[in-house]
Amino acid sequence: MTDLASPLPVTDDVPLRRRLARFFTAWPPATLAALAWIGLMLVVAFGADWxxxxxxxxxxxKARLNPPVLMGGIWPHPxxxxxxxxxxxxRLIMSVRMSLLIAFxxxxxxxxxxxxxxxxxxxxxxxxxxxxxxxIDFQASMPFMIIALSxxxxFxxxxxxxxxxxxxHSWERYARIARGLTLSANEQGYAAAVRQLGARGGRIYGRHVLPNIASTLIVSMTLTFPEIILLESGLSFLGLGVQPPLTSLGNMVGYGREYLTRAPWIMLAPSAVIVLTTLSISILGDWLRDRLDPTLR
Structure with missing residues (x-):
């Protein structure tokens, strides 16, 4: 007969604690924050029209130069x-979409x-x-900003x-990496074995070599993405990037510089988005490098 007065069994939460510990070890807080911000930017980019x-x-x-809500403004213009x-x-929402599309x-x-x-x-x-x-040497020796301005x-x-x-921009970085890793892969056994089985070059590189070097290329993409955002912002700031009536983050910063003393919020909002987006992608790239590079394990 079961003793009704006996206490109910207490569940052991040690496995749960271990799972949480492993989760936060695999995903550091800075990486989680970066992923959250990137996810927010993607939501804004895809849902900009709504x-x-x-x-x-x-x-x-009649509503020109209204300050933000935190500075005493009105809620219709937060x-x-x-x-x-x-x-x-x-304008910030549409600028995020434009800048991310250009960078992507x-x-x-x-x-x-x-x-x-x-x-x-x-x-x-x-x-x-x-x-x-x-x-590659020619591209690396020429400042890309000068090429872009010219x-x-x-045209x-x-x-x-x-x-x-x-x-x-930065295509020579991928060319150097792909060339070096492909030469290394050609010297390894799996590429030579597939070649001896009669596979053609397209199948060897597309099905065997490229998947093995993709991790390094993906990490390089996380470096190029924020660089293009900053480059687009710089060119748009100079008036050579995205042209009106379209808008981008750099375009907003360029217009806001003339009102920096009277209405700093025009420039501060897109500037903060640029900094947080590039920082988040860089943090994610560092985490991916640590996870995907076998020499760092």
Whole structure:
């Protein structure tokens, strides 16, 4: 007969504590905060049309230079308004989308171009490798900002051209990494074994070599992404980036510099987003490097 007065069994929470400890060991607080911020930026970018309270081009001269709520402003404009009465929050949301799109496609173009050239150089060797190495040295020796200013001044500015131009930033980094890792993979047993079985070059590099070097390339992408955000911001700040009526983070900073003493919130809001986004991606890149690089384990 069961004793009803006996206390109920107490569950052991040691396994739960161990799981929590392992979770926070695998995901440091700084990395979790970085992931949370990146996730927030992705939500803002994908849902910009629904999250923006106003049109980013709508202006109201009666509400110009309203301060944010924390500085005594009104709730219809929680981050204040700019010199034309445009809502800073709405423009910030659309700017996040534009800057992230430029950085994403720029990083994608750079990684694809550099990786392809690096693999071609490692496969053909000889003259092809020499030409690729000359292009890499030329790209590395020229300040990219000067190249970007020259191209935009000569060909004019359009959004597709600007995105393609951002894609030529840091492609030589991927080419160097892909070439070195591909040469190393060709000397290892698995690539030679597949080659002896009759596999062609495309299958060898696409199915066997590229998956083995992808981790290093992904870490490099986390370095290029914030660099392109900063480069886009700098060019837009100079008036050579995203052109009105479109807006970006650098574009907002460029307009806000003229009102820095009277309305600093116009420039501070996009500046804070730039700093937090680039810092979060850099922290995530450091964590990925520690997790994916076998030499650091």
């Amino acid at each position: 999250l923006a309270p106003y049109s980013f081009t709508a202006f109201d001269l 981050l204040g308004s700019d010199e034309l009465g445009r809502d800073v929050l709405s 496609f720029g990083t994608l173009i750079a990684s694809t171009l550099g990786t392809s050239l690096g693999i071609l150089a490692a496969h053909f060797r000889g003259r092809v490798e020499a030409v690729v190495l000359v292009l 191209v935009l001044a000569f 004019g500015n359009s959004l597709p051209l600007f995105v393609i131009l951002m894609g030529f």
